[in-house]
Amino acid sequence: MKIAMIGSGYVGLVSGACFSDFGHDVVCVDKDASKIAALEAGRMPIFEPGLDQLVSSNVKAGRLSFTTDLQAGVAGADAVFIAVGTPSRRGDGHADLSYVFAAAKEIAQAADKPCVVVTKSTVPVGTGDKVEAILKETRPNFAWAVVSNPEFLREGAAIGDFKRPDRIVVGTEDAKAQDVMREIYRPLYLNAAPILFTGRRTAELIKYAANAFLATKISFINELADLAEQVGADVKDVSRGIGLDNRIGSKFLHAGPGYGGSCFPKDTLALLRTAEEYGTPLRIVHATVEANDLRKEAMGHKVVAALGGTARGKRVGLLGLTFKPNTDDMRDAPALDIVRVLREAGAEIAAYDPEGMEQARAALGELDYRHNPYDVAAGADALVLVTEWDAFRALDLKRLAESMRTPVLVDLRNVYNPAEAEKAGLTYHGVGRGVAGAESPLEQKVA
Numbered sequence: 001m002k003i004a005m006i007g008s009g010y011v012g013l014v015s016g017a018c019f020s021d022f023g024h025d026v027v028c029v030d031k032d033a034s035k036i037a038a039l040e041a042g043r044m045p046i047f048e049p050g051l052d053q054l055v056s057s058n059v060k061a062g063r064l065s066f067t068t069d070l071q072a073g074v075a076g077a078d079a080v081f082i083a084v085g086t087p088s089r090r091g092d093g094h095a096d097l098s099y100v101f102a103a104a105k106e107i108a109q110a111a112d113k114p115c116v117v118v119t120k121s122t123v124p125v126g127t128g129d130k131v132e133a134i135l136k137e138t139r140p141n142f143a144w145a146v147v148s149n150p151e152f153l154r155e156g157a158a159i160g161d162f163k164r165p166d167r168i169v170v171g172t173e174d175a176k177a178q179d180v181m182r183e184i185y186r187p188l189y190l191n192a193a194p195i196l197f198t199g200r201r202t203a204e205l206i207k208y209a210a211n212a213f214l215a216t217k218i219s220f221i222n223e224l225a226d227l228a229e230q231v232g233a234d235v236k237d238v239s240r241g242i243g244l245d246n247r248i249g250s251k252f253l254h255a256g257p258g259y260g261g262s263c264f265p266k267d268t269l270a271l272l273r274t275a276e277e278y279g280t281p282l283r284i285v286h287a288t289v290e291a292n293d294l295r296k297e298a299m300g301h302k303v304v305a306a307l308g309g310t311a312r313g314k315r316v317g318l319l320g321l322t323f324k325p326n327t328d329d330m331r332d333a334p335a336l337d338i339v340r341v342l343r344e345a346g347a348e349i350a351a352y353d354p355e356g357m358e359q360a361r362a363a364l365g366e367l368d369y370r371h372n373p374y375d376v377a378a379g380a381d382a383l384v385l386v387t388e389w390d391a392f393r394a395l396d397l398k399r400l401a402e403s404m405r406t407p408v409l410v411d412l413r414n415v416y417n418p419a420e421a422e423k424a425g426l427t428y429h430g431v432g433r434g435v436a437g438a439e440s441p442l443e444q445k446v447a
């Protein structure tokens, strides 16, 4: 199969590289000449484990190439994927589809034969219809087929997710387009990944429903964590206790500082806007978003409380800044809200992130950036584990405690065992790990 991938950002690049690794002939197109030049020189524009090797081996094999020339990329293609950005539109939270529609128009102008056009970008329900209308209007004499094929890639694990998916969703009722998509994903049959053929609008909704549901699991367990703290329960055991029920499932039940990243915050908002437009309120998703927004800010206040209620003149060390490990992505990271609250409270902030320092500087401005976790802890009044990078999972707690001015550990990812941290000399604050035997406000009143 000959595939053109329009947009060489995160999704386009990972998908294009994986398709070429399946043996397809792939051209990745992007308007950004410096990005294409970097890719041609073997430099990745994003940090994603394994991507550089995957790209270089397929470029070497002659199956993967890069260009700014959309017309050349699209020439002879059996399928053209649209994987351009769909950022939240400023002000109203709607997904901005201008890049998607511009790509559709350019594809129609450039195509030398009818082909299958596939939207990989996350797009609101009904976008496929609009893409089809643009294609037909621009080149009425071609028989166009438009497919929705959403991605479910996690940053940091994207190649594994692409090659070993739980399912592939293909939204089209066009039989020929279904055959093309079957052929494109054929190498995955070996992994027994089911392909789910649905209507196009259904496929578009599946993507939003999946992300909103996962976000809801996180907000749910985060609110339970707050309650666990109050009642003297441990949310980690609550997660395990409910997650072993197959109907619930154990994944996405880790309590933490709130979800961030390029997908959940943006996609939940876009889904809410769509629901509003159609007059069908999604109250649960609404509550999920609200709980998450409040949570990220509350984590800053949690640190201030751990400092004894005041941050002025205190030094706080942050371990990890990206929204999760194995990425350099700072988009909607809880660290942004935590730093804002701590700054407002007058704290001095030191920080370190294994891969995200450059992006963090761009997003957070001046902080006392350090080169390793021990430097961050030195002289601090609280050390906050914000992102659970592996490099932070086996720190020498005693060494940390001894180097701090006040040995307080705020573990926002529940990485450490509270008893071990206390034994090492740290005052430990986790998330949702209440003190056993806590009294309820009601009991106190009765007493």
Ligand code: UDX
Pocket: 151, 152, 153, 154, 155, 156, 211, 214, 218, 251, 252, 253, 254, 255, 256, 257, 258, 259, 260, 261, 262, 263, 264, 323, 324
């Ligand atoms: C997500 C989806 O998983 C993926 O399928 C979709 O295509 C894009 O969005 P990603 O944003 O890369 O992927 O990260 P993910 O691993 O899902 O984590 C999202 C956020 O949730 C992170 O901030 C993470 O820290 C948080 N999270 C995740 C929790 O707080 N608790 C959990 O149990 C799981």
